[in-house]
Amino acid sequence: MRKRLEGKVIVVTGGTRGIGKGIALMCAAEGARVAVSGRNEQEGSDVVRQIAENGGPEAKFIAKDISGETGCRELMEEAAAHFGRIDGLVNNAGVFPRGSVLDTTEELFDFIFDVNIKGAFFCSQYAMKEMLKTGGGSIVQIGSTNGFKGAKELAAYACSKGALRTLNRNIAAHYARDGIRSNWVTVGWVPSEGEVELHGKNGLQVEDLHEMAAVRIPTGRMQTPEDMAYGVVYLLSDESSQVTGTELAINGGLGL
Numbered sequence: 001m002r003k004r005l006e007g008k009v010i011v012v013t014g015g016t017r018g019i020g021k022g023i024a025l026m027c028a029a030e031g032a033r034v035a036v037s038g039r040n041e042q043e044g045s046d047v048v049r050q051i052a053e054n055g056g057p058e059a060k061f062i063a064k065d066i067s068g069e070t071g072c073r074e075l076m077e078e079a080a081a082h083f084g085r086i087d088g089l090v091n092n093a094g095v096f097p098r099g100s101v102l103d104t105t106e107e108l109f110d111f112i113f114d115v116n117i118k119g120a121f122f123c124s125q126y127a128m129k130e131m132l133k134t135g136g137g138s139i140v141q142i143g144s145t146n147g148f149k150g151a152k153e154l155a156a157y158a159c160s161k162g163a164l165r166t167l168n169r170n171i172a173a174h175y176a177r178d179g180i181r182s183n184w185v186t187v188g189w190v191p192s193e194g195e196v197e198l199h200g201k202n203g204l205q206v207e208d209l210h211e212m213a214a215v216r217i218p219t220g221r222m223q224t225p226e227d228m229a230y231g232v233v234y235l236l237s238d239e240s241s242q243v244t245g246t247e248l249a250i251n252g253g254l255g256l
Contacts, residue, residue, distance in 0.1 A: 136179020
């Protein structure tokens with residue numbers, strides 16, 4: 001049976017841990033050659049090694065900081081040079097430090113926007129330039145329930161995800177004729193390493209988060225990286241060839 005992403009080349013930003021790692025592993029399991037991007041050489045190498053141990057196709061770690069245009073361009077150029085093409089991009093890299101409207105500094109605001117929206121914008125731009133050479137491709141923007149309003153203490157993060165929603169619709173509306181699709185995934189509450197570390201500073205353990213989620217989330221549990229990856233693989237695959245500009249909520253009903 002043919003795998004869903006067989007023959008495709010997928011770039012995953014922030015692919016060294018958490019949701020991004022789960023997506024990279026599942027893309028490889030579905031037959032894609034994967035460019036895993038991030039800043040941590042050891043974590044990136046571990047993901048590539050795990051893909052190889054699982055019998056996946058070729059994977060390559062490309063260390064880049066995508067908070068600026070140069071890193072985004074270099075990432076896509078290196079991925080295309082190594083694999084010969086780019087068929088899919090997952091804009092997963094993101095940061096979510098706390099700060100309300102009243103206490104967010106300009107430095108914090110710029111840091112969040114540089115990674116979460118500037119990075120996604122220019123990664124999309126350079127990936128699209130490669131996709132245009134081969135007849136198109138699929139982009140998946142990893143969003144958040146915070147992109148619709150946002151928690152009080154995540155003001156700048158929420159605004160950055162709102163901008164990402166607009167980028168998603170802009171690409172979908174204006175490049176469908178070129179064979180390029182863009183879709184958004186609304187991520188719920190995932191106990192990624194970063195999320196656990198952040199709450200750990202406030203004395204909360206992962207068990208506490210699961211107990212809180214059981215009350216707050218209609219399905220009764222937190223989501224996993226694999227939950228996200230199932231949806232992302234669908235949006236990257238040819239099964240979703242008529243799906244663009246959509247917002248796929250994988251959040252257990254959080255926010256309803």
